[in-house]
Amino acid sequence: MSRFDRLEFREPEQTLGARGQQQQRADLRQPLDEDFDEGHWLRMAGDERRRGLHESALRYYSRALELDKSLVAGWVGQVQMLIALGEYPEAELWSRKALELFKNNAELLAGRAQALCRAGDLRAAQASCDAAIGQQGMFACPWIARGELMVARKDALDDYCFDKAAQIDPDWLVPLEIGAIYQHYGRDAKALTRTRQAVERAPDQAYCWYRQGACELALGLTAPAERSFARCLQLVPNHADAHRALADLKNNRRVLLRFFRRLFNWS
Amino acid sequence: MRAVGLWRAAMRCRNCQFQNMPGTDLCGRCGTSLRIATAVIDVQPPRAGRLSKRIRRVMPRRPSGYYDARDAMLQARDEFTGRVVSAVPRLPPAPVVWRLVIPGWSYFYLGQRGRGHLALWGWLAFLLPGLFFFGTTLGSILLGLAFSVHSSAALDIVSRTMQPAEGVVRQMIRGMGVSIVLFVAVYWPAGWLVTRVADAHGVMAAASPFDEGDVVLVNHWRKPLPGRVVLYNIPDFRQRPAVAHGVTYYNFEGERIDRVLAGPGDRVRWAGGELFVNGKPSPLKPLAARWVPGPMEFAVPADQYLILPSTTPQVRNVQDPVLWHVLGLVPREDIVGQVYLRSHPLGRFGAIR
Numbered sequence: 174m175s176r177f178d179r180l181e182f183r184e185p186e187q188t189l190g191a192r193g194q195q196q197q198r199a200d201l202r203q204p205l206d207e208d209f210d211e212g213h214w215l216r217m218a219g220d221e222r223r224r225g226l227h228e229s230a231l232r233y234y235s236r237a238l239e240l241d242k243s244l245v246a247g248w249v250g251q252v253q254m255l256i257a258l259g260e261y262p263e264a265e266l267w268s269r270k271a272l273e274l275f276k277n278n279a280e281l282l283a284g285r286a287q288a289l290c291r292a293g294d295l296r297a298a299q300a301s302c303d304a305a306i307g308q309q310g311m312f313a314c315p316w317i318a319r320g321e322l323m324v325a326r327k328d329a330l331d332d333y334c335f336d337k338a339a340q341i342d343p344d345w346l347v348p349l350e351i352g353a354i355y356q357h358y359g360r361d362a363k364a365l366t367r368t369r370q371a372v373e374r375a376p377d378q379a380y381c382w383y384r385q386g387a388c389e390l391a392l393g394l395t396a397p398a399e400r401s402f403a404r405c406l407q408l409v410p411n412h413a414d415a416h417r418a419l420a421d422l423k424n425n426r427r428v429l430l431r432f433f434r435r436l437f438n439w440s
Numbered sequence: 441m442r443a444v445g446l447w448r449a450a451m452r453c454r455n456c457q458f459q460n461m462p463g464t465d466l467c468g469r470c471g472t473s474l475r476i477a478t479a480v481i482d483v484q485p486p487r488a489g490r491l492s493k494r495i496r497r498v499m500p501r502r503p504s505g506y507y508d509a510r511d512a513m514l515q516a517r518d519e520f521t522g523r524v525v526s527a528v529p530r531l532p533p534a535p536v537v538w539r540l541v542i543p544g545w546s547y548f549y550l551g552q553r554g555r556g557h558l559a560l561w562g563w564l565a566f567l568l569p570g571l572f573f574f575g576t577t578l579g580s581i582l583l584g585l586a587f588s589v590h591s592s593a594a595l596d597i598v599s600r601t602m603q604p605a606e607g608v609v610r611q612m613i614r615g616m617g618v619s620i621v622l623f624v625a626v627y628w629p630a631g632w633l634v635t636r637v638a639d640a641h642g643v644m645a646a647a648s649p650f651d652e653g654d655v656v657l658v659n660h661w662r663k664p665l666p667g668r669v670v671l672y673n674i675p676d677f678r679q680r681p682a683v684a685h686g687v688t689y690y691n692f693e694g695e696r697i698d699r700v701l702a703g704p705g706d707r708v709r710w711a712g713g714e715l716f717v718n719g720k721p722s723p724l725k726p727l728a729a730r731w732v733p734g735p736m737e738f739a740v741p742a743d744q745y746l747i748l749p750s751t752t753p754q755v756r757n758v759q760d761p762v763l764w765h766v767l768g769l770v771p772r773e774d775i776v777g778q779v780y781l782r783s784h785p786l787g788r789f790g791a792i793r
Contacts, residue, residue: 231485238483243454243476251485259496260488267485274481275455276471293507296514309456 211240211247218250223346225380225414227257245275249314252284256291257353264288279305283314290318290325291357298322313342321354335367345374349384361391379408383415395422532601541626543593550597559593575640575655576784587627591619636660639777641671643697647751648728650697655784656792662778664700664745666717667724669792671697671776674749677766690754692767697779698727702738702746710748711735726750733759744769 218233231254238247248271255264268285275281282305289298302322305315320334335351349371355364365388372381386401399422405415451460453467453474460468467474488496531537539545544560547553563586570582595618636659643654650656658671677692701724702708702717709716711734715724726732728750740746749755749767758764779792 235483235485241477242479242481242483245454247483255485259493263486263488274472274476278455295507296511 211237211244214240215244215246215250218247222250222254223378223380224409225383227254230254231258242274245278245280248275249278249280249284252281252288256284256287261288261291265292277304277308279308279310279312280314282308283312283318286315286318287321290322295322295325298325311341313338313344313347316341317347317350317354320351324354324358324360339370343374345371345378345381348374349381352384352388356388356391361388364388365392377408379405379412379415382408383412383418386415386418390418390422395426398422532598536597536601540594540597540622543590546597547593550600555593555596559589563589563593572783574634574638574783575642575657579640587623590626591615591622594618594622638781640783641695641779647696647753650751650782651788653785654782654788656697656779657781657783658777658779660777662780664772664775664778666700666703666706666722666745669697669699669727669779670747671695671779672747672770673774673776674752674767675770675774677763679760679763692749692752692754695776696747696749696751698747698749698751699724700745700747700775701726702740704740704742704744706740706746708738708740708746709735710737728756731756732764736761736764738765738768740769743772745772745775746770747775 214233214237218230218237221227221230221233231251234247234250234254237244238251241247248267252264252268252271255261255267265285265288268281268288271281272278272285282301286298286302286305289295289301298318299322302315302318305312305318308315316334316338320331320338323329323331323334338351339347348367352364352366352368352371355361355367365385368381368385368388371378372385375381382401382405386398386405389395389398389401399419402415402419402422405412406419409415451462451464451474452458453460453470453472454476455472456467456470458467458469460474465474466472473479535549536546539549542560543563544556544558547556547559566582566586566589570579570586573579573582595615598614598618639658639660641656641658643650643652643656646652656671662668664670664672672695674692674694674696679690679692680688701715701722706717707719710732713725713729713732713734715722717724726748732748732750738746746768747770748764752767755763755767781791782788
């Protein structure tokens with residue numbers, strides 16, 4: 174037996190049937206991952222982020238950076254996704270590394286401020302946030318970070334900062350993220366107000382409806398929450414989180430029903 | 441075209457959008473590297489492990505007490521520092537200032553014995569050898585180092601007891617000010633005093649019993665009594681000796697070292713290598729007596745001294761009474777001081793009598 178007998182090679186064309194050849198040609202027509210540029214991966218990351226899929230958005234940001242490490246948006250996106258995933262020490266570490274590459278970048282400084290704020294280090298967060306706002310250019314991120322700092326400090330200036338951010342960037346993602354910040358700090362009423370603004374701007378976005386439902390649920394508004402989750406499922410029928418939330422709602426109602434039945438000895 | 445576009449893109453900073461000059465590695469505005477795109481950097485962010493996530497789920501953030509306590513401590517420190525800074529005087533206290541005369545003394549006064557010992561012994565380690573080699577290049581270097589140690593210790597004391605100087609320029613000005621004050625107040629008077637009683641004087645030309653490079657110490661305050669070896673300025677004189685060919689002149693000027701043989705009003709006779717002062721034999725002799733010819737007689741005028749220039753090579757064995765009279769009778773004001781010690785080289789170290 175030759176020592177090369179066990180090596181695997183592509184089957185010769187004559188051994189493939191007609192269907193196999195068609196499949197092979199179709200495979201060749203499909204673009205490979207290597208065919209896409211960094212802009213494509215950035216767009217993919219943005220789309221995933223708008224769907225609330227932060228884990229895969231983070232992966233796409235990393236893929237974009239693999240192709241071009243000078244993409245500031247990629248580094249900023251990574252930091253923001255780490256924050257969204259609740260990995261604050263890692264986000265702070267990563268923002269520091271990115272700031273070594275892009276010195277005094279306002280968005281990275283804002284990301285670092287947010288990470289520090291979530292970790293509880295308000296003093297360092299304040300310094301980083303001040304540095305972010307002091308940079309040239311108008312960005313929404315530093316004002317969002319400033320607003321979050323105000324919320325964490327229970328300061329009344331949070332609305333002003335968040336309004337400023339929304340004024341700078343009219344994207345619906347901004348009020349949605351502001352709502353998420355409020356929700357993180359347990360300010361569900363304000364979170365709902367901001368999330369409704371996002372819904373008004375982009376009613377065709379399932380993630381907005383889902384976030385609105387979550388806010389309403391946190392406030393005990395079960396009926397509106399159910400409607401919001403239902404809207405979300407209308408737009409994206411296989412939205413797993415909305416399905417789960419609706420199931421929990423129904424389950425809770427059944428628990429209540431069972432409780433009342435037992436209480437009043439209903440049949 | 442695509443290459444040109446890429447090249448332009450590479451020159452544009454991705455951080456601040458500044459258009460840089462071709463060939464630069466760093467952005468001229470924000471300092472970001474223009475070669476990040478091709479740099480070897482890990483772009484995969486760190487992720488929290490499963491255990492960390494579980495712990496964070498149970499304890500979502502670091503207990504707020506940690507940062508609160510830290511901020512409270514920092515605030516207390518800032519307040520304390522502010523109080524201390526506002527309470528610090530603009531000048532050091534007087535007992536500290538006058539103790540700066542000796543390095544380390546102020547440290548001992550302030551209770552900092554370690555620093556005091558370091559400053560004092562460091563200063564002495566340079567000062568004592570510097571004084572020993574006084575008048576030589578090595579001695580100058582060692583004395584300079586001693587001054588540096590002293591001024592550094594003084595600056596440290598001043599900085600500790602005064603309000604901190606903000607900025608490099610102010611610190612430099614303070615450092616120079618301390619050094620200048622120290623020099624004017626301590627080293628200048630001390631140097632003047634030392635050079636009055638122990639002025640190091642280097643011998644420039646070999647003239648027995650001195651060699652070139654010898655260093656002798658001169659006391660300016662000692663009177664030129666007969667018998668003492670003195671440093672004096674030889675009277676200016678131009679002599680034309682008789683030589684076989686051409687015209688030659690000897691100019692006599694500059695400083696010489698020799699013994700005072702007689703004072704004002706004395707009558708002196710030098711004959712056969714013996715000195716007679718006012719008719720009586722005297723034990724005094726010039727430093728190089730064997731080169732002085734005789735016989736010669738002198739009447740020393742008032743306010744002048746007889747110093748035979750035996751250490752001047754040009755007059756050795758010259759039988760010219762006029763020359764010896766002119767050069768030997770030295771006015772009082774031309775006598776610089778008594779030479780009493782040869783300090784260098786160490787092989788010939790000793791008193792001069």
